[in-house]
Amino acid sequence: MNVICTKENLKEVVDNALRIVKHNSSLPILNNFLLIADKGRFEISSTDLEIGFTSFVSSKIIKDGGITVPAQLFNQFINNLPSKNIGLEVKNQKLQISCDNIAATINGLGVEDFPIIPKVKNTATLNIDSKILKDAFLSVVGAAALSNARPEISSVYLKMEPNILKFISTDSFRLAHKTLFLSSDELKEKIKIDYPKSHNIIIPLRTVGEIIRILSDKNTNITIGIDENQIVFNVGDAKLISRLINGNYPDYEAIIPKSFETQCFTSKNELEEAVKLSGCFSSRLNEVSIKTSGGKSHMEVSSGDSEIGEHKARIDSEIKGGDIAATFNWHYLLDGLKSISGDDIIFEFNGDQKPAMIRPASGSDFFYIIMPIRNV
């Protein structure tokens, strides 16, 4: 193998590829990148056997071939090179790197032992604008369970129905739900789908995190292929393949309240500020109290700890139904508020022990359900 490419092109791919590598002691080759030049293209791959990443690097190919090299070392070295053209050449199972007046040799391993990145036999495909996908993932990903105790909810649940895509995540304390209406004027041109009837998949949380990062600020169309066990995201020259979680997503629809006793119309920004402030004073449980006063048309956000001090903020709010006082985890509340665009929101309650809901006052594309903290 002998190729030449710019540092910028190489660095971008190497950065993304490195995130996939997890230290693996039982199969050392998994700590390596696979570098292959073949049929006029130069490709870098990495995998941890759950996620596989491969991406082409624009470059000039002088000779085909391949090698695997330790990912950390390769990344560190490339990062510190000057922004000039880099030459990569394989000789005797060694990778020779040359850049300007710098030369290095890295001992590699043969390509034969590197895992084969599986192919996805598309049974469903989605063609979607990268910004829309990223926003949809970002608006729910915060509510997904971090712990691996229940892998099926350490995920984003994607429900694909004719004309509707739903993104759902929950950690059993809160639930975020984003809907994309495919026939709306705004999205009609930006999402193309092809799947028989409806199709539901559970995407591991880590995969979602990686794809969000890979999408970063890109503005392009990406293609998603899905089969029974796997999902592949094609982003330009890069490809991320991940397993899907086998299992059943909990019956989340049972959680969604059908009606509410109290409804508050208020400003998201004001509430968000107040909740942030309350974080300074809340105790170990991270609690913030919300108290409504229909008569005075305001909501009171307060927190306090007998050892630190206390805080109170009043927000104008139009309130319908009976008054309520409930306590929430302020992190959870903030997560939900942050996912809402626009300033007018509705905050709805059913007493202080049942789930409350936050949603934008206009539009039905997002809602966030949150369980209160019970005070004894």
Added chain:
Amino acid sequence: MELNELWKAALGEIELQVSKANFKTWLRNTSIVEKRGSAVVIGVPNSFTKEWLENKYHKFILGSLRNLESGIKEVSYQIRQNSDNENVKNQPINREEGGKIFGKQLDFQELTTDAITNLNPRYTFDNFIVGSSNELAHAAAMAVTQNLGRKYNPLFIYGGVGLGKTHLIQAIGNAVKKENPAKKIKYVTSERFTSEVISALRSGHLRPNEIDEFKKRWREVDLLIIDDIQFLAGKEKTQDEFFHTFNALYDAGKQIILSSDRSPKSIQTLEERLRSRFEGGMIADIAYPDLETRIAILKSKANERSVELSDEVFEYVAQNIKKNVRELEGALNRLIAANYQSKKAADLNEVKKLLNSVLSAPKKSTTLKGVIKAVVEFYDISEKELLERSRKKEIVKPRQIIMYLLREEMKSSFPFIGMKIGGRDHTTAIHACEKIKKELESDQGLNDEINSIKERLYLI
């Protein structure tokens, strides 16, 4: 050769041909899932393994299998639907972390139940406390888990509110699931069953498949658990559908478990054919727990929350709350909360003060009028008839029951009872009370009737 042994033997041979790291990475968690004639299907945990085995190790695998059984000509690979990290999932759910006592982040209850079986993993035999009041039901439940569909079918468990029916029947489901994950288990409340029947019927007009699908869905389970079956009363179409489901499962030797707040005999408007089927298996009741059991329950609940209370406190609570395990738990919660705030162990006097509001909760006082009203409504007769000198059997029995209740529940004197119930002699009242008392000893049906009248008396 057994599939397991065949694969073990083949792996032994393959191990010699590949590096240890590769062997561990690619061949761990694999198995033979199927062998049909000359074709073998290997189950693999993920698609990476599948690609690897197909492309790199296919020769080794085919070769070593053929060395063991020369008839094997084809090997294919299949990603096995393993449920992720099953062992992690079975860890006890510890949600009390962090805000253990003084406040608790509530969670969505719906999420803790298993999406397919509907069972809540928290209900197990391990945390079910057995006393003389529920010994029989517990033993029957254990027997059922060991002999699914063979020993007691159907198993019918009944008892009052908050005595652990749901706990017990869900524990059966969880135990069976643990022992044999392949078994199809379905737990459902009769209310949910009804609503499924209704929705199947409604959409059935448009899509005839819906009803077939409904039937299929319910008839392919190995263990069907229906809670609060008494709510089927009066719903004829649902009973009809349930009857067929019941028969289909029963004939196929599948286990059915039912729970109710009263015995099959005393569920009114239950079709006779269903009633006789319910009575065909094992009927076990759960009665009010005795003092010792109540103390044991309290102790175990306190232990779950890692709080310590003195024995006399346990005894006091158990002595004063007799009829409902849930209330016991509620009282304990109050104690724990108060205990936390004052940060010292509660002594008995304090406990008495704390529980005062719970224990002296307005107890509905029974009145003469109330008793008559409850009985009259229960038997659907008119009050006027009851007080008249009618000797009709359907009037006499309720009348005697009223007298009995007045004596037992209100401690009225016999002359008072006689006078108020149509100006009768006190000997009539004595006779009535004795007669009912005697019948109660032998007639379970009457027992249930009186219990449900009492329920009306105190609850409504």
